Each structure stands twice: as structure tokens, then as C-alpha cells.
Amino acid sequence: MANNIGMEVKIAPSRFRNPLSKYIIRRSPRCTKCGKCVEVCKFGVHQRSGVAFCRAQEHRCIGESCNACIEQCPEKALSLAVNPLTAVLGDYRWTSDLILSTWYQAETGKLPPVGLEYKVGNSGGGFDKLRFKFPKEKFNLKPEEISTCIPLNRKGDNAHQIEIGIPIYGGGMSFGSVSLSTMLGKAKTAKFWNTFTCTGEGGYPEVLNPYDNHVITQVATGLFGVREQTIQRVRIVEFKYAQGAKPGLGGHLLGDKNTPAVAAMREAVPGTSLFSPFPFHSVYSVEDHKKHVDWIKAINPAVLVSVKVSTPTDVDMVAIGSYYADAHIIHLDGSYGGTGAAPDIAKKNIAMPIEYAIPKVHRFLVAEGVRDKVTLMASGGIRTAHDVAKAIALGADGVIIGTAELVALECVRCANCESGRGCVRGIATTDPELSVMFDAEWAAQRISNLLTSWRNQLVEILQHLGMKSITELVGKTDCLYHIDYEEK
Amino acid sequence: MPEKYHIEVKPTSPRWTPVGKISAIEKDGCFGCARCAKKSCVYDIYRNRKFDSKQMCDTIDYLCKMCFRCVQECKGRILSRAVNPEFLQLGDQYWKPNIIATIWYQAETGKIPVSGAGYRGPFSGPGFDSMWTDMSEIVRPTRDGIHGREYISTSIDLGRKLVRLEFAKDNSLISMPPPILDIPMPIIFNPFPWGKINKNVRLALTNAGFSLGIPMIIESEEYFDELRPYDSIIMPQFTPKSFETHKNILKRVRLCEFIYEDSIMNYVSKAKEINPQVIVSIRVKLNKEAEVVAQQLTQEGAEIIHLYADYQGKEYEEASPRFIKDAIRKVHLRLVEMQMRDEVTIIASGGIGLAEHLAKIIICGADGAGIDLPLLIALECRLCKRCTNNLSCPVEMENIDTKWATQRMINLIGAWHSQLIEVMGAMGIREARRLRGEVGRAMFFEDVEKETFGQLFGGRQKDGK
Ligand code: SF4
Ligand code: SF4
Ligand code: SF4
Ligand code: SF4
Numbered sequence: 001m002a003n004n005i006g007m008e009v010k011i012a013p014s015r016f017r018n019p020l021s022k023y024i025i026r027r028s029p030r031c032t033k034c035g036k037c038v039e040v041c042k043f044g045v046h047q048r049s050g051v052a053f054c055r056a057q058e059h060r061c062i063g064e065s066c067n068a069c070i071e072q073c074p075e076k077a078l079s080l081a082v083n084p085l086t087a088v089l090g091d092y093r094w095t096s097d098l099i100l101s102t103w104y105q106a107e108t109g110k111l112p113p114v115g116l117e118y119k120v121g122n123s124g125g126g127f128d129k130l131r132f133k134f135p136k137e138k139f140n141l142k143p144e145e146i147s148t149c150i151p152l153n154r155k156g157d158n159a160h161q162i163e164i165g166i167p168i169y170g171g172g173m174s175f176g177s178v179s180l181s182t183m184l185g186k187a188k189t190a191k192f193w194n195t196f197t198c199t200g201e202g203g204y205p206e207v208l209n210p211y212d213n214h215v216i217t218q219v220a221t222g223l224f225g226v227r228e229q230t231i232q233r234v235r236i237v238e239f240k241y242a243q244g245a246k247p248g249l250g251g252h253l254l255g256d257k258n259t260p261a262v263a264a265m266r267e268a269v270p271g272t273s274l275f276s277p278f279p280f281h282s283v284y285s286v287e288d289h290k291k292h293v294d295w296i297k298a299i300n301p302a303v304l305v306s307v308k309v310s311t312p313t314d315v316d317m318v319a320i321g322s323y324y325a326d327a328h329i330i331h332l333d334g335s336y337g338g339t340g341a342a343p344d345i346a347k348k349n350i351a352m353p354i355e356y357a358i359p360k361v362h363r364f365l366v367a368e369g370v371r372d373k374v375t376l377m378a379s380g381g382i383r384t385a386h387d388v389a390k391a392i393a394l395g396a397d398g399v400i401i402g403t404a405e406l407v408a409l410e411c412v413r414c415a416n417c418e419s420g421r422g423c424v425r426g427i428a429t430t431d432p433e434l435s436v437m438f439d440a441e442w443a444a445q446r447i448s449n450l451l452t453s454w455r456n457q458l459v460e461i462l463q464h465l466g467m468k469s470i471t472e473l474v475g476k477t478d479c480l481y482h483i484d485y486e487e488k
Numbered sequence: 489m490p491e492k493y494h495i496e497v498k499p500t501s502p503r504w505t506p507v508g509k510i511s512a513i514e515k516d517g518c519f520g521c522a523r524c525a526k527k528s529c530v531y532d533i534y535r536n537r538k539f540d541s542k543q544m545c546d547t548i549d550y551l552c553k554m555c556f557r558c559v560q561e562c563k564g565r566i567l568s569r570a571v572n573p574e575f576l577q578l579g580d581q582y583w584k585p586n587i588i589a590t591i592w593y594q595a596e597t598g599k600i601p602v603s604g605a606g607y608r609g610p611f612s613g614p615g616f617d618s619m620w621t622d623m624s625e626i627v628r629p630t631r632d633g634i635h636g637r638e639y640i641s642t643s644i645d646l647g648r649k650l651v652r653l654e655f656a657k658d659n660s661l662i663s664m665p666p667p668i669l670d671i672p673m674p675i676i677f678n679p680f681p682w683g684k685i686n687k688n689v690r691l692a693l694t695n696a697g698f699s700l701g702i703p704m705i706i707e708s709e710e711y712f713d714e715l716r717p718y719d720s721i722i723m724p725q726f727t728p729k730s731f732e733t734h735k736n737i738l739k740r741v742r743l744c745e746f747i748y749e750d751s752i753m754n755y756v757s758k759a760k761e762i763n764p765q766v767i768v769s770i771r772v773k774l775n776k777e778a779e780v781v782a783q784q785l786t787q788e789g790a791e792i793i794h795l796y797a798d799y800q801g802k803e804y805e806e807a808s809p810r811f812i813k814d815a816i817r818k819v820h821l822r823l824v825e826m827q828m829r830d831e832v833t834i835i836a837s838g839g840i841g842l843a844e845h846l847a848k849i850i851i852c853g854a855d856g857a858g859i860d861l862p863l864l865i866a867l868e869c870r871l872c873k874r875c876t877n878n879l880s881c882p883v884e885m886e887n888i889d890t891k892w893a894t895q896r897m898i899n900l901i902g903a904w905h906s907q908l909i910e911v912m913g914a915m916g917i918r919e920a921r922r923l924r925g926e927v928g929r930a931m932f933f934e935d936v937e938k939e940t941f942g943q944l945f946g947g948r949q950k951d952g953k
Contacts, residue, residue, distance in 0.1 A: 016560035084570035088510050091608035125611025312622050313931055336607045343600045345844050345907045347607040350623045350914050356940045414554045417604030424530040424555045477944045485945040
């Protein structure tokens with residue numbers, strides 16, 4: 001089945017009239033409209049409409065490494081420069097290159113031609129300092145022979161035996177924090193890729209019914225929208241004990257975002273701010289957690305249980321405790337991700353980056369002899385296909401993404417999601433006007449295109465490593481090196 | 489439950505348009521569209537736009553929320569954004585533009601900075617950025633149990649504590665407990681490293697300190713009579729010389745500070761002769777000797793030791809100076825080892841610029857921190873240091889209104905207070921007193937890196953700073 005998953009790639013162009021580009025091209029009045037530029041550009045940057053020129057499609061330009069039109073214009077009428085906008089787009093983790101290259105992949109399903117970094121950001125640590133070390137040897141592995149599937153139930157009990165087509169599923173974003181189109185787009189993608197998406201804490205909108213087999217329902221501290229039916233409908237239930245971006249703090253939906261539709265779903269009063277308390281006031285120990293699990297299993301005996309925790313110093317103890325309390329999936333959420341609103345002081349400060357938590361937990365589970373009985377999923381700062389592969393090489397079975405999906409939907413990471421009417425780009429909002437800026441089809445196509453490109457990159461990495469399955473990569477830290485370290 | 493500490497924050501607009509992070513670019517070629525992209529800015533940035541002719545800046549640079557919709561929707565493609573070089577020039581290596589902008593925001597709103605879309609900064613960094621605080625988890629519920637945030641206390645004690653109490657045969661107490669002052673935030677106001685403090689600013693500082701219950705250090709020569717009503721929070725600072733001329737202030741205050749030199753304890757005794765209830769702090773330069781000095785002073789009965797680093801948090805007189813958090817940790821551990829840490833109060837100052845720094849320096853072993861520059865920045869200081877050369881101040885510090893300035897400082901401390909509660913709540917710590925030295929609630933970059941990547945990848949070439 002390995003390769004006929006996913007949605008067929010179709011071009012899903014930007015919703016906006018002017019795509020943002022890394023380079024800008026200026027055409028001076030010296031231009032005689034001879035058409036040389038149209039002829040030499042391999043990327044379709046210059047196009048004619050009749051005698052006149054269309055505006056340069058600058059976002060397709062690959063910059064100085066090509067320079068063909070600039071050099072070959074007989075009148076020297078063209079000039080190229082890095083767009084000053086790139087200096088204000090993005091941040092250390094999501095550089096403007098990463099945003100633009102993610103957009104490119106979401107639009108075309110392909111890697112951008114040269115000119116854009118698509119593997120690492122500029123955070124100065126963790127994934128951004130790790131690289132793959134490929135053996136010189138060439139392995140004759142065809143892409144078709146390589147599997148990216150991973151099983152989610154490694155316990156071997158009577159619960160669902162689930163295998164997902166890619167080692168990736170979508171993270172919890174509640175209805176209320178994101179728009180219905182975003183949620184639905186994620187669910188459609190999940191179905192095509194035979195993987196999952198998560199409701200987040202905020203209820204399970206009816207429109208998701210056709211996707212029940214690909215939805216994880218979340219039980220979090222506010223118990224917003226949690227009902228017996230929502231637990232019976234799905235194959236995986238996730239307990240959210242904490243989230244990496246604000247461990248020790250509960251969720252918070254600002255009053256403005258609590259529209260009548262959201263409030264109905266959450267059985268709350270519209271316009272009021274909704275707080276999810278922290279922590280679960282019924283869980284103070286692994287034993288208490290076990291009771292929660294038993295409660296879920298009584299309602300839905302075949303369900304897989306995922307436990308989402310953040311990453312404190314003793315995250316390894318947390319993981320093993322969750323395992324013994326019957327979790328199938330341990331979901332580690334590192335500190336540097338998250339899509340929801342959180343105090344800056346919390347986002348920056350109160351947990352361990354996922355790059356440390358993964359090897360720590362992996363090692364501990366191996367030492368306890370239970371590593372092959374549990375699925376370890378990582379999230380919190382997975383931005384690229386290379387991050388996925390690195391997380392797996394560090395010891396995770398797979399990853400969960402959130403921000404990357406939003407970026408695929410043209411999020412610019414302006415961080416205004418929490419304020420006022422929510423995201424003005426229509427992603428993280430339930431505002432009646434803003435939330436209809438795109439439909440679920442477009443969203444699904446964009447996210448799916450991104451996953452196509454990611455899967456191709458994963459396959460390529462496995463080809464280089466001579467591995468037939470992504471499961472062989474788990475914990476293979478010797479495939480990695482750190483650019484700040486001497487070779488061991 | 490004691491009366492709740494409440495800080496009354498009020499939105500207080502800046503007097504000057506703050507330096508914006510970006511510059512708006514607008515090229516020629518506007519089509520004059522009926523549905524102009526500018527009109528559809530959800531934040532109405534263009535509609536509310538003003539040109540500040542005095543500062544020669546466009547308010548859009550400050551107000552624009554960078555959603556890029558207008559850039560992407562303008563039919564003429566004439567709108568764009570670029571960095572504002574002026575913003576990048578704010579402050580210095582340590583006091584980065586973002587710290588300054590954060591302080592401005594807090595002084596204006598009194599609110600905790602909140603944002604969406606995850607963390608945007610570097611993986612780790614020098615100084616306080618190489619340390620993470622840690623929170624509670626399911627298998628390890630909070631250390632103090634779960635409390636509503638209204639039960640979290642940020643107060644600390646200033647002064648010396650007895651190791652044990654001694655009783656006479658008839659059970660009456662022989663030991664004389666030394667004076668102790670309970671302050672509601674683990675903060676004292678430290679003198680500004682620079683900046684001309686005129687009377688209005690001084691009065692604002694005093695007012696803010698008074699209404700917040702935060703002590704304010706003031707050089708004894710600068711004390712003036714209008715400050716009298718606020719004596720309860722005033723902490724005059726003496727050198728042996730100024731002591732002789734100004735020692736009369738001592739009769740009225742609860743706290744004072746001496747600048748350390750050899751046999752300074754003699755002066756402490758002299759101060760106690762004038763006012764036995766006064767609690768004396770000794771201001772010690774943070775350098776290589778600080779540990780020894782701190783130990784000695786503690787043995788000799790010091791009540792408060794105030795260790796000060798330079799304004800960027802670096803220790804003095806060293807070629808490769810340690811950062812304040814590391815130096816304070818050493819002092820703290822030394823006193824713990826000598827089993828006398830609990831007898832003395834330690835205040836650390838220098839480089840405390842964000843609420844997280846306050847939490848972190850306490851975790852590293854200080855009881856509280858002295859803050860200075862953030863208060864000046866709350867008054868819109870841009871750290872240009874022109875005043876140090878007697879040049880004009882771009883934000884006219886000299887024309888500041890006392891009431892406005894007081895509220896700006898109260899807002900800043902209000903925002904810090906909420907943030908401190910936020911992190912303490914997340915860490916499961918109920919009292920700032922118990923946060924002190926609680927490195928179990930912290931992770932240090934060097935340690936975690938070594939423990940995980942070190943094991944995997946061998947020796948580290950660069951120190952990652
Ligand atoms: S508000 Fe900004 S950061 Fe948030 S989802 Fe929208 S574009 Fe992304
Ligand atoms: S959309 Fe652009 S071109 Fe049209 S009127 Fe507005 S600024 Fe001018
Ligand atoms: S970038 Fe967004 S916030 Fe800024 S002016 Fe344009 S539309 Fe308004
Ligand atoms: S803005 Fe400049 S001149 Fe004014 S107080 Fe601050 S450093 Fe001094």
C-alpha cells in the first residue's frame with residue numbers, strides 16, 4: 001500500500017493576489033519588450049500577455065544562482081535583489097526561507113528549486129544543528145520498495161491494530177482556536193493519508209463525522225465537548241495532561257473567539273473567555289491516570305489511548321508511568337512548538353526542548369525493556385521533513401505536527417491569533433467574516449501537497465541510509481551528527 | 489489568608505511614538521482602487537495612521553501587526569515591509585531591542601505579554617537564555633499541592649534570621665530576633681546605572697515603590713525632604729564618608745545600605761546605635777572575591793548582602809566575566825555548604841530585565857533582585873546613553889510628569905507580578921521564598937545538552953554561546 005496513499009498533487013496556489021517572494025526583480029524603462037527574458041527564464045518568472053509583460057512572478061525566481069535574465073537582457077534593464085521583506089518575515093525557528101519553502105511545497109507538492117532553505121531554521125540548537133551522515137555506499141532501493149508506515153498499537157492487546165501511512169499525524173487544534181475549514185481540511189488530509197488528526201479540546205463538530213476513523217478525540221482538563229458519543233466514535237482517544245508550549249497552564253480561549261457556534265459546541269456561554277484548568281484535578285498520580293484510562297475503555301473497549309504530556313526534567317519517569325498505566329501512545333510535546341495563545345514567559349521557559357526529551361525517553365524505555373511495546377510520538381517544533389527524520393533517528397516512532405499545517409495554509413507566524421477577532425488570514429479564527437477566506441478542499445490540498453513533498457524527502461533519506469522502512473530509523477542516532485561537536 | 493496583594497494597573501499611553509519594529513514601504517504606482525487594500529486592514533492601521541512630525545516617524549511602523557495582507561492584496565503591489573534600522577539599534581548586546589519593546593509594552597498596558605504561534609526565539613542563548621524553568625507533571629504533582637493563583641505569594645523577608653531560638657529556664661525567650669521586613673515582591677529598586685534623575689522621576693520612583701511596598705535605594709546625598717512621607721520604603725545608601733554627614737536620615741527609615749569596604753561592620757554597628765530597628769544591607773561588588781566576602785559578612789552578622797553585577801549582568805574585574813546567574817549560584821551554594829544560607833538575605837542586581845530573569849535569579853539562589861534599567865525603560869528610555877555625555881534626551885526625561893511616570897512603573901511591576909505568579913503556578917511553587925535556590929525547578933542548557941547530545945555526539949567544540 002505504501003505508495004498509493006495521499007491525495008493526488010494538484011497545484012493549490014496562494015489565496016492572495018501577490019505571493020510573497022524571496023527575490024524582487026526590477027524592470028527599468030530601458031526595457032524594449034524584446035522578450036529575451038521570457039525566453040531565458042526556465043521558471044516562468046517573466047510572461048507576456050500580448051505585447052505587454054505581466055508582472056514578474058517573482059516568487060518563482062531562484063535568485064543569483066541563476067541570474068539568466070539579468071545577464072542576458074540586451075538592454076541591462078533588469079535587476080535582482082533580495083526582498084527586504086524577508087528580513088521581517090519569520091523568526092529564528094521559522095525563518096522566512098522555511099515559511100516560503102513550506103508554501104512552495106504546499107502549492108506544488110515539490111521541493112522548491114534552489115534558492116530557499118527547506119531543511120533547517122536558524123535557532124542555533126537542536127534540530128537546526130543536527131545533520132544526517134549518509135554512508136558512501138549506494139543502496140539500490142527503489143522508492144516503491146520503501147515504507148513509511150508505522151503501527152500505532154505496539155502493545156499487542158485487543159485494541160485496534162492501526163497502521164498509519166506516514167509517521168506523522170495532525171495535532172490537536174480545537175474548534176474555536178481554528179476555523180472549521182482548517183479543521184475539516186486537516187481531517188480530509190488525514191483520511192487520504194490514512195493517518196489522523198486531533199480535535200483538540202473543544203468538541204467534535206458534526207461535519208467531522210465522515211472522518212471518524214481518522215480523528216483522535218481529545219480529553220483535556222476543561223472536558224469541553226467531551227461526551228460518551230465522541231469517545232465511542234473514534235479509534236484513538238488522547239489525554240492531554242499538559243502541552244509543551246505552556247505546561248503547568250491550562251488552555252485559554254479568549255472571549256472574542258468564543259462565538260455562538262463555538263459556545264454551543266463547548267456548552268458554554270458565547271463571548272466569555274474559556275479557561276481549561278490545570279492540571280486535571282482528578283489526576284495526581286499514575287494510579288489516578290489509570291482510572292481515567294479505565295473510564296475511557298469502559299466506554300470504548302477497542303480504543304487506543306494516547307497520553308499527551310509536556311517535557312519536564314523527569315519526562316522519562318512520566319513516560320514510563322504512562323506506559324504502565326496502559327497507554328498505547330506516549331505523546332511528548334516539547335516546549336518550542338504550540339499554536340495556541342500562551343504567555344511569552346511560559347512559551348520560552350517552562351519545559352525541555354523536544355530534541356532532548358526524545359533521546360532521554362527513548363533510552364529510558366529501552367533500558368526498562370518496554371520500548372517495543374509503546375509508540376512514542378513527538379511534537380513541539382517539527383517544521384520540516386528533515387525534522388521528522390531527525391526526531392525519529394533520535395528515538396521517536398513518529399511525529400505530530402501543528403504549526404507546519406498552519407504554515408501550509410499560509411500562516412505568516414505573525415502571532416496575532418489570540419487577539420481580537422483572531423487570525424486575519426482566516427486560519428486560527430472563528431470570526432464569521434475571516435473564517436470563510438478559504439474552503440476545506442483548498443486546505444486539504446495544501447496540507448496534502450506538503451505531506452507529499454515530505455514523504456518524498458523521507459523516502460530519499462531512507463534510500464541513502466539503505467533502509468526499507470522508516471521503522472528501521474528509530475533511535476539510530478549514529479546516522480546523525482551535530483555540527484558543534486567533534487566527531488566521536 | 490493574608491490580605492491579597494493587588495497591583496492597580498492602568499493603560500498608560502506612551503508620550504512618544506515607540507520605535508516600531510518595521511518600516512512600511514510604499515512605492516509609486518497607486519491605482520486608486522475603489523477597494524483599496526489599505527481600507528481592508530483588519531486592524532485599521534492605515535485609518536489610524538499618523539505622521540509624528542517631531543520624531544519624524546510613521547505610526548504604522550509601530551502599529552502594524554505584520555499580517556502582510558495589505559502587502560499581498562494591493563493591486564498595484566506598491567506596499568511592503570522592511571526592518572526598521574532604528575529598532576535594531578535600540579539598546580545593546582544585552583539589552584536587546586526586544587527586551588526594550590517588551591518593557592515598553594508592559595509599562596503601557598500592565599499586562600502579561602501573550603502571543604500565539606509558539607516560541608519564536610533562539611534555541612538557547614547566553615545568560616539567562618541558557619536556563620529553562622521547569623514545571624510540574626502528572627506523576628509529580630506540584631510540590632506545594634495545587635492552589636489557585638490567589639494563594640501564591642510573591643513576598644520575601646529582608647533581614648537576618650536566627651538559626652535557633654534560645655529559651656531561659658522559665659521558658660521565656662532569651663534570643664532577640666533581629667528586625668525583619670516582609671516585602672510583597674522580591675524586588676528592590678536599585679539606583680539607575682545612568683540617566684539624570686530629576687525630582688519628578690525621583691518622586692515617581694518613590695511613589696511607585698511606596699504604593700507597591702517595594703524599597704528604593706537612594707544615595708544619602710540625594711535624599712530631600714519631600715521624600716519624608718515615604719520613609720517606610722526608603723533605603724538610604726551610605727559610604728563611610730556620607731554616613732557622617734547624613735546619618736540622621738537613619739532615625740526615620742527601616743532599611744539602609746552601606747557600600748562594602750574592609751571593616752564595614754563597624755559602621756553597621758554605628759547605624760544600629762542610631763536606630764536599632766534599621767535593617768542594614770551591604771552592597772558588595774560581584775567579582776571573584778564575592779563568595780569569600782559573602783561568607784565573611786554572613787559570619788560577622790550581616791543582615792542583607794546585596795551583590796551587584798554590571799548593568800549587563802556581568803561580574804566585575806574579570807577578563808572573561810561570569811554571568812550573574814552563575815556567580816550568584818556559587819555564592820548561594822557556598823553559604824549552603826557552610827550551613828548559613830538561611831541566616832542572611834541575598835539580593836542580586838545587574839541585568840535583570842524581564843520577569844523571567846527575576847524568577848531565574850531567585851532559582852539560582854538570590855532571595856530577591858534589585859532592578860534599575862527596566863524602570864528607566866518604562867519611562868521610554870531608549871538606552872542611547874546620550875545623557876551620560878550631557879546631550880539632550882530624545883524622550884525628554886526632564887519633562888516627565890510624576891503621575892504618568894508612577895503609573896508606568898506600577899504597570900511594569902504589575903505585569904512582572906502576574907508573570908511571576910504564572911511561572912510559579914506552573915512550577916507548583918506557592919511562595920517566592922520557596923523558589924529560592926530551587927534548581928530542581930530549572931534546567932541548564934549545559935547540563936541537558938551534555939546529558940543528551942553529549943552522550944550521543946561526543947565532545948562539544950564550541951560552547952554554543
Ligand atoms: S494570526 Fe498569524 S500566526 Fe496566527 S494563524 Fe494567523 S497568520 Fe498564523
Ligand atoms: S490597493 Fe494598492 S494600488 Fe490600489 S489603491 Fe490601494 S494602495 Fe493603491
Ligand atoms: S500588514 Fe496587516 S496589520 Fe499591517 S497594515 Fe497591512 S493589513 Fe494592516
Ligand atoms: S533615552 Fe537616552 S538620553 Fe534619555 S535617559 Fe535614556 S539613555 Fe539617557
